[in-house]
Amino acid sequence: MTDGHILEDKSHFHGVWVFLEGRAGQLRDVSTQLIGEGRRLADLRGTPLTGILPGHDVDALAREAIGYGLDRVIVVDDPILEIYRSRPFAEVMAQLIRRQKPEIVLFGASKNGRDLGGRLHAILETGLAADCVKFDIDPEGNLDMIRPSFGGKSLAHILCKKHRPQMASVRRNVFVAPPHNPDRRGEILHERVELSPKDVDATLLEFDEFTKDGGLRPEEADIVVSGGYGLGDPKNFQLLQALADRLGGAIAASRKAVDSGWVPKTLQVGQTGMTVRPKLYIAVGISGAVQHLAGMQESDKIVVINIDPKAPLFEIADYGIVGDLFEVVPELIRQLDALKGGEVGAQPTLPAEVR
Amino acid sequence: MSVLVSGMRPMRIIVCIKQVPKAQELQVDPVTQTLKRVGVPSEINPPDANALEIALTLKDRHAAEVVVLSMGPTSFDESLERAIAMGADRSVLLTDRILGGSDTVPTAYALSETIQKIGGYDLILTGEETTDASTGHVGPGIAGHLALPQITYVSEVQIVDGTVRARRTAEDGTEWWQTKMPSLCTVNFGCNKPRSPTLTGKIRVKRGGVIAHWSCADVGIDPKKVGLFNSPTIVAKVDTIRLPPRAGRMFSGDARESVRALLDALIRDRVIVP
Numbered sequence: 001m002t003d004g005h006i007l008e009d010k011s012h013f014h015g016v017w018v019f020l021e022g023r024a025g026q027l028r029d030v031s032t033q034l035i036g037e038g039r040r041l042a043d044l045r046g047t048p049l050t051g052i053l054p055g056h057d058v059d060a061l062a063r064e065a066i067g068y069g070l071d072r073v074i075v076v077d078d079p080i081l082e083i084y085r086s087r088p089f090a091e092v093m094a095q096l097i098r099r100q101k102p103e104i105v106l107f108g109a110s111k112n113g114r115d116l117g118g119r120l121h122a123i124l125e126t127g128l129a130a131d132c133v134k135f136d137i138d139p140e141g142n143l144d145m146i147r148p149s150f151g152g153k154s155l156a157h158i159l160c161k162k163h164r165p166q167m168a169s170v171r172r173n174v175f176v177a178p179p180h181n182p183d184r185r186g187e188i189l190h191e192r193v194e195l196s197p198k199d200v201d202a203t204l205l206e207f208d209e210f211t212k213d214g215g216l217r218p219e220e221a222d223i224v225v226s227g228g229y230g231l232g233d234p235k236n237f238q239l240l241q242a243l244a245d246r247l248g249g250a251i252a253a254s255r256k257a258v259d260s261g262w263v264p265k266t267l268q269v270g271q272t273g274m275t276v277r278p279k280l281y282i283a284v285g286i287s288g289a290v291q292h293l294a295g296m297q298e299s300d301k302i303v304v305i306n307i308d309p310k311a312p313l314f315e316i317a318d319y320g321i322v323g324d325l326f327e328v329v330p331e332l333i334r335q336l337d338a339l340k341g342g343e344v345g346a347q348p349t350l351p352a353e354v355r
Numbered sequence: 356m357s358v359l360v361s362g363m364r365p366m367r368i369i370v371c372i373k374q375v376p377k378a379q380e381l382q383v384d385p386v387t388q389t390l391k392r393v394g395v396p397s398e399i400n401p402p403d404a405n406a407l408e409i410a411l412t413l414k415d416r417h418a419a420e421v422v423v424l425s426m427g428p429t430s431f432d433e434s435l436e437r438a439i440a441m442g443a444d445r446s447v448l449l450t451d452r453i454l455g456g457s458d459t460v461p462t463a464y465a466l467s468e469t470i471q472k473i474g475g476y477d478l479i480l481t482g483e484e485t486t487d488a489s490t491g492h493v494g495p496g497i498a499g500h501l502a503l504p505q506i507t508y509v510s511e512v513q514i515v516d517g518t519v520r521a522r523r524t525a526e527d528g529t530e531w532w533q534t535k536m537p538s539l540c541t542v543n544f545g546c547n548k549p550r551s552p553t554l555t556g557k558i559r560v561k562r563g564g565v566i567a568h569w570s571c572a573d574v575g576i577d578p579k580k581v582g583l584f585n586s587p588t589i590v591a592k593v594d595t596i597r598l599p600p601r602a603g604r605m606f607s608g609d610a611r612e613s614v615r616a617l618l619d620a621l622i623r624d625r626v627i628v629p
Binding site: 023028029086087090110111112114115116117118119120121122123125126127128129130131138144145149154155156157158159160161162163174176201202203204205206207208209219220223247274275276277279280300301302303314315316317318319320321322323324327328331332335336339340 | 488
């Protein structure tokens with residue numbers, strides 16, 4: 001904690017902390033993945049690894065978290081913390097950090113993790129590096145926080161030399177979660193942070209969980225399965241929906257598919273539609289007009305499936321398959337089901353309408 | 356219907372925007388392997404343009420005053436003029452050499468101080484993140500500095516009975532949050548289609564006087580809290596990724612083989628987790 005003061009002596013700051021996020025009694029993937037990387041950094045620094053878990057009735061979750069490699073978990077239990085709220089969570093984190101002075105604090109770059117980290121780093125006036133993909137310890141013992149910059153065209157090494165703690169966020173699936181060891185021993189410490197009703201400055205009126213049938217919007221999805229004129233018929237979008245469901249993604253469409261009246265305009269990707277930047281964009285039967293490219297070319301990974309090897313979209317593909325989409329997409333669904341279920345060769349459940 | 360807050364004053368919305376190089380135009384210099392920034396056309400950071408559109412929609416509905424705020428060199432006037440031409444009422448550019456090299460901590464501090472100098476605000480809107488730095492830290496940072504309620508990643512904002520209601524995109528669903536005013540919302544990229552400048556708006560820009568330039572001294576910003584030296588983080592070095600942007604690998608064979616190769620590649624890239 002620096003609260004604006006440049007540190008003369010960093011030696012008072014010890015330990016690596018991981019902010020833990022749970023959901024429905026389970027740790028989020030990003031948290032278990034962070035525990036793995038946090039363990040490595042704590043061992044490099046020769047300090048303990050601590051999970052921080054603000055919540056309500058979360059001791060079982062804390063015990064679960066220890067199994068991934070934590071030495072201890074600090075639980076702050078308060079009914080106010082039952083759901084994520086910006087102000088009380090930031091208040092809890094700021095007070096814990098001021099009391100215990102960790103050297104490094106890691107957050108998942110989830111919506112809530114970024115909401116919290118951004119508020120907290122301004123309160124503590126310390127460094128926070130977003131979306132790190134790699135960490136090192138520099139010769140002076142500082143955390144070298146490595147993150148993509150300029151749309152992924154380069155990697156920047158960020159150092160926070162004079163302020164503590166050094167804070168960083170990491171996206172989901174950057175690190176691999178360590179195996180869970182239910183026998184691992186660790187401490188659960190309950191810390192008290194006084195919260196008052198005035199810390200609840202926002203009320204959650206409504207929550208609509210994303211459902212696999214249509215709740216997820218392409219702009220919000222990590223994976224987008226997009227269909228074009230090559231689908232030939234509106235009902236074939238059910239095939240893409242089936243694929244998107246397997247991937248936890250959303251469907252979208254090219255302008256030609258929209259103009260043909262196959263799908264609503266709200267699904268159109270491109271210059272006159274929406275721009276998406278998912279982790280994975282799967283273009284099926286889309287030739288790739290420039291106006292379509294404008295809406296999806298910044299996707300992390302682009303997969304193109306088209307029967308025409310000359311389709312311009314192949315030029316910006318990470319991976320391409322030249323083939324009949326009516327063979328390739330069902331095969332994709334089949335193999336994804338086999339991966340999930342472990343039953344190689346299991347029959348896919350396809351919409352009856354699809355040819 | 357116009358919403359009058361605290362007596363007779365119309366609601367005041369401050370929209371924080373940044374001018375960024377157009378992402379599609381960015382190229383790596385083949386000789387120096389650094390990013391070519393000179394001569395690259397600029398634009399309003401796209402999520403900030405979405406925030407501005409939400410502010411202008413609220414103005415249409417509630418006769419609010421929309422003030423656009425930015426921090427940077429005077430070349431940022433271009434984006435502020437565009438915001439005025441789109442329908443904002445006035446703008447402030449915090450511009451001072453001593454701000455150069457500020458990371459998100461001094462940026463959030465300096466913008467917070469400027470927002471307080473503007474004063475009388477009911478709602479602050481920012482984009483969810485910038486396309487050039489992509490941290491998303493400044494919006495919540497301002498809320499932290501000013502101890503305001505914050506709702507991040509929103510796609511829709513309503514003013515209902517003097518409160519702010521916003522639809523937030525969370526990890527697992529959408530949430531409707533309600534806060535008192537003043538509060539701060541960060542706006543999702545692509546959640547709306549920012550309007551085009553109007554002729555009346557362009558005329559207002561031509562007449563001049565729509566941008567106020569303020570220095571740190573004008574605002575009362577502590578010089579010891581801003582700039583490169585007073586930023587907690589530094590960029591120690593930048594490695595250019597020399598790989599071509601796209602792998603361009605084609606998988607052939609029958610559907611079974613090509614799909615297997617594709618899934619192997621996606622799993623290796625950790626795009627898909629089996």
